[in-house]
Amino acid sequence: MSRRQGVLDGTLILLAILAVWQGLYQYAGSAALTPPWATVRYAVDLLGTPNFWGHATQTLSAFAWSVAISAVLGIALGLWFGAFRFAGDVAEPMLASLYTIPKVTLYPVMLLLFGLGPSAKIAFGVIHGLIPVVLFTLGAVKNIRPVLLRTARSLRLSPIQTARFVLVPAVLPEIASGLRVGFSLCLLGVLIGEMFASQRGIGFLIINGINSHNVKLTTAVTLIVIVFAVGANSALLALDRRLHHRG
Template identity: 30%
Template sequence: MVLRRFLPALPPLLAFAGILAIWELLSLYFGLDGLPPPSVALRQVPVILTDPQSLFDIVDSLRRMAIGIVLALVFAIPVGLWMGRSRFAAAFFNPLLSVIYPVPKAALMPIIMLWLGVGDASKILVIFLGVTLPLIYHSYQGSRAVEEKLLWSAAAMGMQPPARLARIVLPAALPEILVGCRTALVLGLITMVTSEMIARQTGIGNLVFQSLEMGIYDTVYAMIVIIGALGFILDVLFERLRGWLVGWAEPAQSIIVGST
């Protein structure tokens, strides 16, 4: 009974232990300063997490990421929903998005820096650009898949098009939009770090790149672990939020083995 309860946690634990074992072996094999063993690097994790300045850096990066993502949500969701319900909008935006999508957003940082300076605004714009496209795409797909009957019923009851978009299309497309949000969260984390590579005052990038420039590799790897853990925690929290918001849309699947 106890074993069955803990069984689901076993595969991820094994995967994590496997990565640590491979990392340790590679470190022993190569013996490079640039690849410290996990036993050394992980010792830096509590050091970083108990240092007030480092915690401020981490929180400040997350603040910029939150602003970038919220701005992207405000912009991308209406655009995506509109594209899903309007052929004109889809025809207008689709080619633009296809062109913009493959451009590495962090590589735009030097140019953005020229427009917006070296402060928060340029970093937030890079995060915004990084997360906007998956949000638009998933909002677009969600909006396209809304049942016409719902919209007809609402129209028949006198609901105007903007109200239909806000009160029917948006909630019905929400499960798909939230899939885009989940992708955006990960991309936000990536662009958050890369946006701090060229110019920075505070932030996670401050900790990572400063340590990298000074060859303090145990801190670099500890920060990579912390960023990975942040991604995991944000994903778990987001999945909880998603379940709360759109639990009605989850296909509750159960697999019955051996039955006919």
């Protein structure tokens, strides 16, 4: 595919999305959403207000904590399960089925354990984001080609050298994929937490907008969240692909 055709197709898709958006507005009216251009303008205005940033900082800090905890804990658990094959085989399907349960029902438990406030949100983000990181890391370690380890042994690499030159490069791409999925799910967890029970944060802004019929606010905040999520995901995806296609 030529580059120009790619740009053209991308532009067409974007225009199609805007057309659907405008169409929805025509159909459902201003009680449901605001049209694209007005929303973008309001969103830009919103980004200039300190009130918005007060909420955004709350969300971003809870989000950053839950990503950090998911990453460190997830990679550690994944490496451990991967290194002890039996533990890994026992744990993998259990984790996979934990991944498929509606974790939103567990939010009240988080609230009861951690109280209202940022820690419950962070914990809720972690239970969403942790599992994919563990599963991807575990898969990466399990699927290291044995020939790599044999080569390391035959070259008499020390354990540290083996880790540095063989193990880390072999598992890094998969772990990056896991972190990307974990990143998105942490955001989902934190936002749901704020939508359900919180007085601060982006999720609260959305729910507050709904309850006070402030359609302008809800649509603009939704747009900001989508742009942030898609932007961050695209950047991580590009990084992910570079790691996977490295020689």
